[in-house]
């Protein structure tokens with residue numbers, strides 16, 4: 001009799017596996033300078049189980065690029081007390097395998113040679129190495145150079161232009177007719193960033209503006225990027241999505257991660273980027289034929305980072321396999337750049353009113369893309385909201 005009951009009883013298996021993943025911006029969301037934002041600790045407590053493991057896939061996505069990924073990850077885990085998976089603006093370079101064995105000139109700040117080697121480049125030349133091999137190309141008086149020079153752009157601009165116009169052989173004279181020019185991959189297109197000074201400082205985006213305009217002025221042609229990465233570029237989100245998928249696989253969460261939430265404080269990078277990637281995912285899901293890609297380019301206004309043909313798609317498909325996510329939702333927090341009570345219009349408000357667009361040349365301004373899916377006070381509230389929307393109860 002008892003056995004019979006057992007046999008006829010219906011069993012339900014409740015599987016508590018996340019179907020969503022989280023992409024956190026770092027500055028203005030989790031930390032300000034070196035100090036953690038108080039809500040960050042609360043958010044982390046909600047996100048880890050009693051073994052200190054994340055209960056959902058989590059990736060930290062920053063546009064910082066002047067240090068090694070591991071350095072940033074160590075800083076963050078020191079502040080928050082959990083090991084972190086961090087995506088920097090240069091992280092997607094790892095996917096560009098066809099350049100990894102080519103001779104590559106790397107320009108930037110921080111330990112650029114080490115960074116380049118870490119993302120897979122095997123044959124790297126720095127601006128300093130180039131300058132030393134061709135001292136006449138750089139007119140700076142070395143004797144008057146301080147020990148730790150301030151960031152000087154003219155050497156980098158000069159030598160990058162030299163490399164492009166000599167097609168990579170500085171012993172040659174400039175030749176402008178060579179098309180297409182050598183491939184240019186750019187990481188981080190932030191025009192400005194907030195440091196210790198009261199007003200914003202030039203970011204790497206400003207460096208790119210200079211480079212693009214010098215090239216155009218000299219050659220009459222547009223500088224074309226092989227790829228632009230860092231938020232809001234889709235490349236960065238594709239890479240982050242791939243890491244989310246890998247985390248879920250490692251944890252043996254077998255259901256596909258279908259929804260991403262991107263939490264950030266900057267309308268022009270975090271919100272624009274998440275919404276742009278959401279468009280990409282939705283178009284991708286809806287797409288039945290390659291022609292739809294052209295429509296997507298028209299809709300998003302991004303001519304560089306949206307796949308224009310099968311080529312980039314196949315790059316990602318071969319390197320990362322297909323995304324499992326079908327949507328990416330943006331969540332804006334008020335602990336950083338964005339201030340809902342600001343009397344002075346924020347950068348994005350300013351953009352809308354004055355039609356000044358601080359985004360990159362190859363990204364079109366679209367008011368719909370800077371519209372956050374949700375606005376919350378801080379990152380702890382963001383986690384609460386997401387768990388509630390997903391009806392997710394951590395074990």
Ligand SMILES: *[C@@H]1O[C@H](CO)[C@@H](O)[C@H](O)[C@H]1NC(C)=O
Nearest residue numbers: 166167168169170171172173
């Ligand atoms: C670079 O150009 C110089 C001068 O035209 C030439 O002698 C040299 O062989 C070239 N180097 C390479 C690697 O092609």
Ligand SMILES: [Mg+2]
Nearest residue numbers: 025027028265
């Ligand atoms: Mg930020």
